[in-house]
Amino acid sequence: MKEEFTDIEGLLERFFEGKTSNAEEKELYVFFNRKDVPEHLSSYKPLFGYFESGLAEEVHRSETGSSKKPVTVRRRLLSMAISAAAAVLLLLFIYSLINRSADSDPFEGSYIVRNGVRIDNLDEIRPELELTLQKALLQQEYANRLFEMAASVEDPFAKIQQEIAAHYCELIHQFEDENVRKEVQNMLQVDCKEQL
Numbered sequence: 001m002k003e004e005f006t007d008i009e010g011l012l013e014r015f016f017e018g019k020t021s022n023a024e025e026k027e028l029y030v031f032f033n034r035k036d037v038p039e040h041l042s043s044y045k046p047l048f049g050y051f052e053s054g055l056a057e058e059v060h061r062s063e064t065g066s067s068k069k070p071v072t073v074r075r076r077l078l079s080m081a082i083s084a085a086a087a088v089l090l091l092l093f094i095y096s097l098i099n100r101s102a103d104s105d106p107f108e109g110s111y112i113v114r115n116g117v118r119i120d121n122l123d124e125i126r127p128e129l130e131l132t133l134q135k136a137l138l139q140q141e142y143a144n145r146l147f148e149m150a151a152s153v154e155d156p157f158a159k160i161q162q163e164i165a166a167h168y169c170e171l172i173h174q175f176e177d178e179n180v181r182k183e184v185q186n187m188l189q190v191d192c193k194e195q196l
Contacts (some may be wrong), residue, residue: 008041084146142167165190 006133008031014020015028031037034194107129111120119125146160169192185192 012041012044168192 032045112125168188168190172181172184
């Protein structure tokens with residue numbers, strides 16, 4: 001019995017490296033469909049149950065001639081990544097709402113450095129902070145549109161990288177000081193000469 005678990009663990013390792021054959025994957029599906037899966041391997045049981053049922057659905061769809069395209073692994077991973085990011089942002093938002101008192105100023109404790117001088121007078125810096133917040137919200141909206149576009153395009157990564165680089169270059173060209181522009185361009189690893 002212990003030897004069987006060692007074989008399964010080896011198959012798991014090969015499976016996650018993408019090196020298993022169809023027969024080996026079927027062996028994993030059968031193993032994790034059993035009721036006597038050992039506790040140290042039980043966390044994989046839902047995963048392989050999903051793979052097995054998901055594959056069965058795709059085969060059924062292709063046999064019945066369904067016009068719906070099967071979801072690619074890349075799209076599924078992108079969808080999972082977006083979902084995870086949204087969940088983290090939601091948790092952070094809820095946490096910030098819980099920990100913020102009703103009387104507190106959202107900019108409390110903020111400061112800016114202008115010409116090497118730290119300025120923490122909120123009345124003086126509030127307009128700049130609000131403008132920065134608005135720019136950040138616009139960036140978030142832009143990122144959301146990119147994710148939506150990525151979900152609708154078959155191979156979105158090259159196009160998204162171009163869009164991001166173009167957007168970074170637009171932002172970089174807003175800096176008046178050429179040294180600052182070059183430094184930001186180096187930090188973001190973007191060549192804005194190609195974008196012009």
